[in-house]
Amino acid sequence: MSGLGLTDEEIQAMTAAERRELVRRLAPAPTGLMLSPRTMQRIRKWRLVLLLLAVAVLIPWTVYLGNTLPSHYVARNWVATWVGFDILLLTMLTVTAIAGWRRRQLLFPFAFATGVLLICDAWFDVMTSQRGDDLLQAILSAGLLELPLAFVLIAGPLRLMRYVAIRHGLVEPGVRMWRVPIAMPELWPERSVPVVVVDPDPPL
Structure with a gap:
């Protein structure tokens, strides 16, 4: 008998979904370590916006560099x-x-x-x-x-x-x-x- 009140045979008889659910219930989400869900959603949205803006700027910039950079360049440092x-x-x-x-x-x-x-x-x-x-x-x-x-x-x-x-x-x-x-x-x-x-x- 395990400390949970479940035998090894009962745990083995569970489906994979039931065992995953048991793991989730035994390891609840800790409180106080993360921001509120609303704040996290806002941060996530703005991060995605910044990434999309970076992609939108980098595409024409890459094309511009490909057409304007010299083939040979003496580098400093x-x-x-x-x-x-x-x-x-x-x-x-x-x-x-x-x-x-x-x-x-x-x-x-x-x-x-x-x-x-x-x-x-x-x-x-x-x-x-x-x-x-x-x-x-x-x-x-x-x-x-x-x-x-x-x-x-x-x-x-x-x-x-x-x-x-x-x-x-x-x-x-x-x-x-x-x-x-x-x-x-x-x-x-x-x-x-x-x-x-x-x-x-x-x-x-």
């Missing part, structure tokens, strides 16, 4: 730019490794951001390299090191996030990662599945 970027990348890799070693949820954002930085590193290395051995080295470095590591750093935490969502009853096991909702109480489905908890000490 070339050494400081790349050394500073590598220091940032090294810092992110170190923090990601520490978070992974200590099993902290900070692993998720840091690993994803580090993967994106590695993709950027590979892109700019290849695009700014001179033809010949320099370009070949950049392509090999991107294909054999930076891009595979970026895939591991991005895909791994995404799979862990999906596992956590399934483990805590937020989604069905078959739901794809891009369909997993943010764990907000108002996004959970209505609790329509009854869960009966057996009294461990029924009256005689």
Whole structure:
């Protein structure tokens, strides 16, 4: 008999939906950690508006740059730019490794951001390299090191996030990662599945 008054056999007999509902009821949403639902909806709306405005501005700006930027350009602070970027990348890799070693949820954002930085590193290395051995080295470095590591750093935490969502009853096991909702109480489905908890000490 478990502390909930349910036997292992009774829990195994539950459907997947009933078990998820039981998990939700055993882990109610904490109070005092988030803003009010109305405030959060307002913030969410304005964030979406800002993102859409950024997209609307970036499209013509990209077209403009494609038509006006010179093919060759002498850059300032070339050494400081790349050394500073590598220091940032090294810092992110170190923090990601520490978070992974200590099993902290900070692993998720840091690993994803580090993967994106590695993709950027590979892109700019290849695009700014001179033809010949320099370009070949950049392509090999991107294909054999930076891009595979970026895939591991991005895909791994995404799979862990999906596992956590399934483990805590937020989604069905078959739901794809891009369909997993943010764990907000108002996004959970209505609790329509009854869960009966057996009294461990029924009256005689």
